[in-house]
Amino acid sequence: MAVDYNPLLPEHRRDPYPFYRALRAEDPVHFHELLQGWILTRHADVTAVLRDPRFSSDRSKIRIEALRLPPVRQELREIASAFERTMLFADPPEHTRLRNLVSKAFTPRVIEEYRGRIAEIVDEILERAESARRLDVIRDLAYPLPVTVIAEILGVPSEDREAFKRWSDDLAVLLDPFVSASVFERAQESALEMHRYLRAVFAERRRRPQRDLISRLVLAEEHGDLLSESELFAVCALVLGGGHETTTNLIGNGVLALLRHPEQRRRLRDDAALMETAVDEFLRYESPVQFTGRTATADCEIGGKRIAEGDFVVLGLGAANRDPVEFPDPERLDVGRRENRHLAFGAGTHACLGGRLARLEAGIAIATLLQRFPDLRPELDEPQWYPAIVSRGLTTLPVCF
Ligand code: HEM
Numbered sequence: 001m002a003v004d005y006n007p008l009l010p011e012h013r014r015d016p017y018p019f020y021r022a023l024r025a026e027d028p029v030h031f032h033e034l035l036q037g038w039i040l041t042r043h044a045d046v047t048a049v050l051r052d053p054r055f056s057s058d059r060s061k062i063r064i065e066a067l068r069l070p071p072v073r074q075e076l077r078e079i080a081s082a083f084e085r086t087m088l089f090a091d092p093p094e095h096t097r098l099r100n101l102v103s104k105a106f107t108p109r110v111i112e113e114y115r116g117r118i119a120e121i122v123d124e125i126l127e128r129a130e131s132a133r134r135l136d137v138i139r140d141l142a143y144p145l146p147v148t149v150i151a152e153i154l155g156v157p158s159e160d161r162e163a164f165k166r167w168s169d170d171l172a173v174l175l176d177p178f179v180s181a182s183v184f185e186r187a188q189e190s191a192l193e194m195h196r197y198l199r200a201v202f203a204e205r206r207r208r209p210q211r212d213l214i215s216r217l218v219l220a221e222e223h224g225d226l227l228s229e230s231e232l233f234a235v236c237a238l239v240l241g242g243g244h245e246t247t248t249n250l251i252g253n254g255v256l257a258l259l260r261h262p263e264q265r266r267r268l269r270d271d272a273a274l275m276e277t278a279v280d281e282f283l284r285y286e287s288p289v290q291f292t293g294r295t296a297t298a299d300c301e302i303g304g305k306r307i308a309e310g311d312f313v314v315l316g317l318g319a320a321n322r323d324p325v326e327f328p329d330p331e332r333l334d335v336g337r338r339e340n341r342h343l344a345f346g347a348g349t350h351a352c353l354g355g356r357l358a359r360l361e362a363g364i365a366i367a368t369l370l371q372r373f374p375d376l377r378p379e380l381d382e383p384q385w386y387p388a389i390v391s392r393g394l395t396t397l398p399v400c401f
Contacts, residue, residue, distance in 0.1 A: 003027045005039065007389045008178070014385065016290065016392075017331065020319035029303040035177060037293075037312035038305070041319035043326035043343070045302055049313055051348040055294035059089045062295055062312055069179060073188055079195055082230035086238050088350065095349060101220055101227060102235060103353060105153060105213045111356045114149060118361055121145055122368045130372070134379070137397040141369065142251035143244075146361055150243035154236060155212025156201055167194040168241040175390040191237075198236055202229075213239070239354075246288045247358045249386075249393030251365050254282035256397060257333050258366070259378050264335045269370055275363045278335035282362070283321075284342035285333050290318035290392050292346060317343045318392065373401035 003026050005019060006012065012019055023030055024041040032039050040046050049055050072080040083089075087098035104110070122145060129135035144161065151158035170190035173183055202218055209215040214236060220226040227235070258265040268274050296311045307313065321342045322330040345352035352358075369376065379398040386393050 003030055005030060005032060013387065014383075016318060017322055020316060020322060023316075024319060024323060029305040031305070032314070035312070035314065037314055038302070038307060039314045039316060040302065041316040041323070042303070043320040043323035043341075046315045046317065046320040046343055047347055049294055049302070049315055050292075050343070050346055050350070052300075053092075053349075054296065054298045054300060055313065056091050056297050057089050057095070057294060057350060058091055059084055061297070061310070062293075069174065070181070070184055076188055076191055076195075078230045079191065079233055082228070082234040083191075083237065086231070086234040088238060088242075092349065097226075098231070098235060099353065101217060102213065102239060105216070106353050106357060108356060111360060114153075114357070115360060115364070117152070118145070118149060118364050119368070121148055122365050126368060126372050134398065134400040137255050137369075137399055138248065138252050138394055139396065141365055142248040142255075142397075145251070145365055146244040146247035146358070149357070149361060150240060153213055153243075154240060155205065155210055155214040156198075156240070160197070163193070163197065164240060164244070166190060167237075168245050171237070171241055172245055172391055173388060176388055194237060195233055198233055202232060243354050243357070245391065245393070247354075247361055249288035249391060250279075250282060250358055250362045252394045252397050253286035253288060253392065254279065254362055254366050255369065255376075255399075256378075256383055256394060257282055257285055258370070259376070259399070261333045264333050265370070268335050268367075269374060272367060272371075274335050275367050276359075277337055277340065279359050279363050279366070280340045280342060281333060281335050281337045282366075283344035283359075284327070284337070284340055285321070286392060287318040287321050287342070287344040288392055289344065289346075289390060291316055291390050315343075317346070373399075376401050 003023055005023055007016070020041055023039065028040065028042045029045065030039045030041070040049065085094065087095050090098055122141070125141050125144060129140060135141065143165065147161040147164055148158040151161065151164070167190040170187045173179065174187050201214060205215045205218045209218065217227060217232055217235065221229060221232045258268070268278055292315050294313050294315065296307050296309055296313060299309050300307050320326070321344060324330050326341065345355040376399050379400055383397070384395045386395050
C-alpha cells in the first residue's frame, strides 16, 4: 500500500499523531522506501518485537544507508566502538553483564532515597522563580532537576551541567536517521570533550573513591575482566545522557499537556493522589522517546508481512501509545487512566533502567509547580518542539503566574 510517511516534515514535528493514526489504520507494518526498513505502529506488534529475542539491538547489524554513520576520527575509534556495544545496543549475554554493573544503583529502594533531595532541588528552583513571577519550565526546572540528580548519582559536579547538556544534545541526534556531516562533526567534538572530562573524573575516583556510581564502576574496571576503560566511559555517557534529556522532556511535555487541558489540571489540583497515574499518562500521551529500533536475526512474519533476516524494524513507541485497540479513547488526556500499559520506557530485556527515577522526579516537579503556582499560564501560543525525530520535547516553555 502506498502510504507516504515522512517524519522530517515540520507538520510531523508539530503533531506526529495524525501521521501515526494514518499509518496504523492503512499500513501498520509499513515498509519505508527511504529508510529501507519497516515501521510498526500497533501496540501489539511493537510489544511483541521488544520482547522477542530474535530481534537484536546490535547496531552493527544494521545495513541501512540512512542509519549508517560516517567513519569516526582515529582518536574516537575505540570509544565509538565501546559506545556501539553499550548495553542499549548489546544483546544477551553481553547486555546482561553491562546492565548488572549499574542496575544496583537504580533499585526501588535506592531511588526512593532520592525523594527528599529531589523535593529540595525543586523547592530551591521554584523559590527563585517566585519573585520573578515567571519561569521557563524547560530552562529553569525540567532541565536542571534531572541533570543535577543524575550528576549526583554518578558523582560528577552538577555545576558542569551546561557542558553535559551540550554533549548530550549533540550525541542524542545520532539516534535520528539522515545525520548531516556538520551534525556528525559536532557530535565527535562533544564525544571527545566528554571523554577528556570523564577520564579526569575516573582518575580522581581511583585515587579517592566515594560512595557514587563512578567509584563503583571504576572498581569494576580495576577487575579488568568486568569492564574495560572505554566501556566505563560508554556506560557513564549513557547514564548521564539517557538520564536527563528524556526526563526533561517528560516534565516539559507533562506541563504542556496540562496547560492545554485545564479540566485535567483542575482534576489533579483537587486530587493530588492522581499524580501517579498522571505521570504515566504524560508518558503515554506525549512520549519523550518516540521510536526505537531492532534488527531481525531470523525470517519471521509480523501482521501478515514477511520480515527477512537482517531487516531493520523501527518501533513506533509514540504511535503504539495511541493505539485504540490498547487504550480506550487514546487521543484524550486522562490523568486518572487505569491499566496504562504504555511503551514509553520500552519493554522486555532493554526496558528503561531509569523509569522509576524519571517518574519520581516528574511527579515531584509537576505537583510542586501546580501547588505553588495554581494560576500558571503559558506565554507562547505555539509550543516550540526540539528539531528531532526520536526525541520529543520542547526547547522552551515560558510561563507566568
Ligand atoms: C522519561 C524519561 C525516560 C524515558 C522516556 C526513557 C526511555 C527509554 C527507552 C524507550 C528505553 C529502551 C530503548 C530500547 O529498548 O531500545 C530506555 C532504556 C534505557 N534507559 Fe531510559 N528513559 C528515561 C529515563 C531514564 C533515566 C532517568 C535513566 C538513567 C538514570 C535512563 C537510563 C536508561 C538506560 C541505561 C537504558 C538502557 C537499558 C538497556 O539497554 O538495558 N533512562 N529508556
